[in-house]
Amino acid sequence: LGNLKNHLVRERVIHGQSVENLVLLGLPDKEFSILEPRLEYVQLENAAVLEREGARIDEVFFINHGIALMVVETIEGKSVEVGLIGRGSMVGLQAAAGMDDFTHGVTMLTAGNGLRVATGALQESLPSMPELRRMLLRRLAIRSVELAQNAACNRIHSVKARLARLLLTMHNRLDTDLISTTQHALSRMVGTDRPTVTLSLSSLQQDGAIEVGYASINISKRKKLEKQACACYLISKRFDAELGLRT
Numbered sequence: 001l002g003n004l005k006n007h008l009v010r011e012r013v014i015h016g017q018s019v020e021n022l023v024l025l026g027l028p029d030k031e032f033s034i035l036e037p038r039l040e041y042v043q044l045e046n047a048a049v050l051e052r053e054g055a056r057i058d059e060v061f062f063i064n065h066g067i068a069l070m071v072v073e074t075i076e077g078k079s080v081e082v083g084l085i086g087r088g089s090m091v092g093l094q095a096a097a098g099m100d101d102f103t104h105g106v107t108m109l110t111a112g113n114g115l116r117v118a119t120g121a122l123q124e125s126l127p128s129m130p131e132l133r134r135m136l137l138r139r140l141a142i143r144s145v146e147l148a149q150n151a152a153c154n155r156i157h158s159v160k161a162r163l164a165r166l167l168l169t170m171h172n173r174l175d176t177d178l179i180s181t182t183q184h185a186l187s188r189m190v191g192t193d194r195p196t197v198t199l200s201l202s203s204l205q206q207d208g209a210i211e212v213g214y215a216s217i218n219i220s221k222r223k224k225l226e227k228q229a230c231a232c233y234l235i236s237k238r239f240d241a242e243l244g245l246r247t
């Protein structure tokens, strides 16, 4: 709750751009002033590649707007999206734990922007930034719980319930009710084929929870969507609230 209070009262600007990333907003002034000169504001186009699978993490990104996707590619050349990163967290979290020689692929799911910092500069700053270190390691631990939950969710819960959970977690990371995404992207994220996703989306639309548009989903009745989501959403919701996202 301490962090939640802090970031609600703070306003920060870098290079004329307002900071929306909740980690950066949650930092005490002293720590923010250490990191600030090392941050570079960057526009992130839809599908921009932030990290390449298996590669060294040369740069990390504090997402300001938009959603980035973690992707795992198999040797057969198939890829599966395994997690979402938005303004509540950072792309390249492992680097905070000293592991910068391997990453999942990370690409932008939507257009957005963020603040980029060289991994070396971040790692040099961390010893003098105990709160940043704590926040990043906490997020890394949360991510490991969520990835385990996702693995169970994919085995046990229906596509419709998983899709409802996914849409809610996307909604939590955006400042709009209109999610720009394709059914193709959603089918990859829930790990099923596109016809099944189309059926589940129309079922959620019949429930009055969403309106399906061309390359977009409007979250019209969030409460109804929550009713359709699997119980895993309760865990996501708890963590998203901790990160300061809307839930």
Ligand SMILES: [Zn+2]
Pocket (backbone or CB within 6 Å): 152, 153, 154, 157, 162, 165, 230, 231, 232, 233
């Ligand atoms: Zn589930």
